[in-house]
Amino acid sequence: MRKYLTTSVAVAALTVMAGPAFADMEAARAFLDAEIGDLSSLTREEQEAEMQWFIDAAEQFRGMDIRAVSETITTHEYESQVLAPAFSAITGINVTHDLIGEGDVIERLQTQMQTGENIYDMYVNDSDLIGTHWRYQQVRNLTDWMAGPAADVTNPNLDLEDFVGISFTTGPDGKVYQLPIQQFANLYWFRYDWFTDPEIMAAFEEEYGYPLGVPVNWSAYEDIAEFFTGREIDGVEVYGHMDYGRKDPSLGWRFTDAWLSMAGAGDQGIPNGLPVDEWGIRVDENSRPVGSCVARGGATNGPAAVYSVEKYVDWLQAYAPPAAAGMTFSEAGPVPAQGEIAQQIFWYTAFTADMVADGLPVVNEDGTPKWRMAPSPRGAYWEDGMKLGYQDAGSVTLMESTPEDRAKAAWLYAQFIASKTVDVKKSHVGLTFVRESTIQHESFTERAPMLGGLVEFYRSPARVQWTPTGTNVPDYPRLAQLWWQAIGDASSGAASAQEAMDNLCREQEQVLSRLERAGVLGDLGPVLNEERDPQYWLDQPGAPKPELENEDPQPITIGYDELIQSWQNN
Structure with missing residues (x-):
C-alpha cells in the first residue's frame, strides 16, 4: 500500500x-x-x-x-x-x-x-x-x-x-x-449499503412505485427522506435527511453555496448564470449589478428562491434529527458518520477523509465505505445548462x-x-x-x-456543473453576511420563506445602492434598475421565473452503478 x-x-x-x-x-x-x-x-x-x-x-x-x-x-x-x-x-x-x-x-x-x-x-x-x-x-x-x-x-x-x-x-x-490550490464540491451523500439492500429496495418500490436509487430531482429526494425517517435498520433508528439550522454565520454558507442554483432560481450559464446568478443578482451587459429583488429583475425573492427555502425548512423539520435545527455547520458535519443518516443533499467532499476512518459505523471491516457520493438532485425550476451545485x-x-x-x-x-x-x-x-x-x-x-x-x-x-460564487457579486464580504440572518429567521419560524427572501433582497439592494452612491468601483460598480411591477420581469425569458403550477414533478431515480457506468462511457 x-x-x-x-x-x-x-x-x-x-x-x-x-x-x-x-x-x-x-x-x-x-x-x-x-x-x-x-x-x-x-x-x-x-x-x-x-x-x-x-x-x-x-x-x-x-x-x-x-x-x-x-x-x-x-x-x-x-x-x-x-x-x-x-x-x-x-x-x-x-x-x-x-x-x-x-x-x-x-x-x-x-x-x-x-x-x-x-x-x-x-x-x-x-x-x-x-x-x-x-x-x-x-x-x-x-x-x-x-x-x-x-x-x-x-x-x-x-x-x-x-x-x-x-x-x-x-x-x-x-x-x-487567483490561483486555486484546493478545491472541493458540495454533493449528495447516501448509504449505498441500504440503497442496495434487496429487502429495503423492495419495500421502497412497493410503497412508492419506482426503484430506490440516487435521486435525480427533489421529488425523489423527499420520497426517500420520508421512507427512511423513523425506520429501524440494524437496531438503529434512521433519519432520511441531515442538515443544520442554527442562526449562525455558517447558515449563510448553506445558502450562498449555491442552494438556490440547485433549486433552479438563476439563469443558464457555466460557471454561473447570466444575467441572473445563483444569488439572484442580475447584471447588465457590462457586468454591472442592477438588482436583487424581482422588481428590479433579480431573483433573490422570486418563486424559485422561495420554493428552495420552503423545502429546506420542511425537510429539516420533518426528516432530520431533532437536534439538527439547533446545530451549526461544524456541529452537523460529523453526524452522518455516526450511522443514523440515510442521505444528505448538501454534503461537502472535504469531509471524505473523516468519513473513511477505521471503526466508523459507515465503514466496512475491509476499510471500504458503506456510503457513496453522487451528483446533487435538482429542484423543480432547474433547467439544462444551469450549474447544479457549489x-x-x-x-x-x-x-x-x-x-x-x-x-x-x-x-x-x-x-x-x-x-x-x-x-x-x-x-x-x-x-x-x-x-x-x-x-x-x-x-x-x-x-x-x-x-x-x-x-x-x-x-x-x-x-x-459545480462552481463557486461568480462575478455578479460585487462585494462578497458585505453581501454574504446578510444571508445567515435572513435564512435564520425562516429556519426558526420568525419569518415565512417569502418574508425572509423579501428582506434579504432588499438588504442586498441597500448594499448595492451604497456602492453605487460611493462610486468606489467606478465603471464596474452597481447601477440599480428602477423598480417595476414584478410581473413585468416574471413575464420575461429566464430568471426570475414565474411560479410553477406543479413544484413536485414526477420523481426520478437512477442506480448508482448505472450512473458511474454512464460517466465511464462518456
Missing part, C-alpha cells in the same frame, strides 16, 4: 532538513525521498528539475521572511506543517504559514484592502471573492503579473490549463486573479499593497505548494483536487474504491 499520508519518519526528516536553511539540491532530494516518492505526476528526474528551478528563482530572496495565511482545513495544515518547512529548506525563503478561521482570513484581507497595511504577503481565500477582486482591483492580476514583473519567478511548468478550476478565478476581462476553490491571492519583492517570494511559495511535484501527494492527504494531472494519476485509480465516488466524480463530465 502506498504511503498516502505523511509518516512520522517523513515528518522527522523534514524537521531536521528545515533546520539550517541551506537552499540546495541536497535539501530538495531529502524532501523528495522522505515525502514525495512516486506520488507525483512527474518523474523523479522532472521533480529534481522543478526543484532546481525553485532554487535558482529564489536565490535573490534567500533569507527573506514572508507570511502566508489560510483557513484551517487538512490541505492547508499539510501545506503549513510539511510543505512550508520544505520550501524554506529548499529555497532559503523562510515561510510562516498561519492557519486561522475562514472568517478571520476575510477580516484580515478586508483590513489590508482598507488600510493598505501589508498584513500578509499571501492570502488563500475562496474564489467566491472573484467579483470583489476584479472590481476593486486591489489584488494583483496574475495574468499580467506573470507576463510582466513576475516573469522571472513564474514556473515554466506551472501549466495553468492543468488547473480544473481556473475559470473560477478568471474575471470577465479574461484575466486570472464548489469551494481556496485560491492564492496577492494584494497590490504587498511590496513587490515580498509578493514575488510569496508567489514562489504559492507555485511550490501547487506544483506538479507535490500536488499528487498533497491531494492524497487533503483530497481537494485542483489539477487534472493529479485526478488522472494512477494512485487515485488504486485508491478510488476507498473514497466513495470522489475520484469518479472528479473524472466525470458532471464536475463542471
Whole structure:
C-alpha cells in the first residue's frame, strides 16, 4: 500500500532538513525521498528539475521572511506543517504559514484592502471573492503579473490549463486573479449499503412505485427522506435527511453555496448564470449589478428562491434529527458518520477523509465505505445548462499593497505548494483536487474504491456543473453576511420563506445602492434598475421565473452503478 499520508519518519526528516536553511539540491532530494516518492505526476528526474528551478528563482530572496495565511482545513495544515518547512529548506525563503478561521482570513484581507497595511504577503481565500477582486482591483492580476514583473519567478511548468478550476478565478476581462490550490464540491451523500439492500429496495418500490436509487430531482429526494425517517435498520433508528439550522454565520454558507442554483432560481450559464446568478443578482451587459429583488429583475425573492427555502425548512423539520435545527455547520458535519443518516443533499467532499476512518459505523471491516457520493438532485425550476451545485476553490491571492519583492517570494511559495511535484501527494492527504494531472494519476485509480465516488466524480463530465460564487457579486464580504440572518429567521419560524427572501433582497439592494452612491468601483460598480411591477420581469425569458403550477414533478431515480457506468462511457 502506498504511503498516502505523511509518516512520522517523513515528518522527522523534514524537521531536521528545515533546520539550517541551506537552499540546495541536497535539501530538495531529502524532501523528495522522505515525502514525495512516486506520488507525483512527474518523474523523479522532472521533480529534481522543478526543484532546481525553485532554487535558482529564489536565490535573490534567500533569507527573506514572508507570511502566508489560510483557513484551517487538512490541505492547508499539510501545506503549513510539511510543505512550508520544505520550501524554506529548499529555497532559503523562510515561510510562516498561519492557519486561522475562514472568517478571520476575510477580516484580515478586508483590513489590508482598507488600510493598505501589508498584513500578509499571501492570502488563500475562496474564489467566491472573484467579483470583489476584479472590481476593486486591489489584488494583483496574475495574468499580467506573470507576463510582466513576475516573469522571472513564474514556473515554466506551472501549466495553468492543468488547473480544473481556473475559470473560477478568471474575471470577465479574461484575466486570472487567483490561483486555486484546493478545491472541493458540495454533493449528495447516501448509504449505498441500504440503497442496495434487496429487502429495503423492495419495500421502497412497493410503497412508492419506482426503484430506490440516487435521486435525480427533489421529488425523489423527499420520497426517500420520508421512507427512511423513523425506520429501524440494524437496531438503529434512521433519519432520511441531515442538515443544520442554527442562526449562525455558517447558515449563510448553506445558502450562498449555491442552494438556490440547485433549486433552479438563476439563469443558464457555466460557471454561473447570466444575467441572473445563483444569488439572484442580475447584471447588465457590462457586468454591472442592477438588482436583487424581482422588481428590479433579480431573483433573490422570486418563486424559485422561495420554493428552495420552503423545502429546506420542511425537510429539516420533518426528516432530520431533532437536534439538527439547533446545530451549526461544524456541529452537523460529523453526524452522518455516526450511522443514523440515510442521505444528505448538501454534503461537502472535504469531509471524505473523516468519513473513511477505521471503526466508523459507515465503514466496512475491509476499510471500504458503506456510503457513496453522487451528483446533487435538482429542484423543480432547474433547467439544462444551469450549474447544479457549489464548489469551494481556496485560491492564492496577492494584494497590490504587498511590496513587490515580498509578493514575488510569496508567489514562489504559492507555485511550490501547487506544483506538479507535490500536488499528487498533497491531494492524497487533503483530497481537494485542483489539477487534472493529479485526478488522472494512477494512485487515485488504486485508491478510488476507498473514497466513495470522489475520484469518479472528479473524472466525470458532471464536475463542471459545480462552481463557486461568480462575478455578479460585487462585494462578497458585505453581501454574504446578510444571508445567515435572513435564512435564520425562516429556519426558526420568525419569518415565512417569502418574508425572509423579501428582506434579504432588499438588504442586498441597500448594499448595492451604497456602492453605487460611493462610486468606489467606478465603471464596474452597481447601477440599480428602477423598480417595476414584478410581473413585468416574471413575464420575461429566464430568471426570475414565474411560479410553477406543479413544484413536485414526477420523481426520478437512477442506480448508482448505472450512473458511474454512464460517466465511464462518456
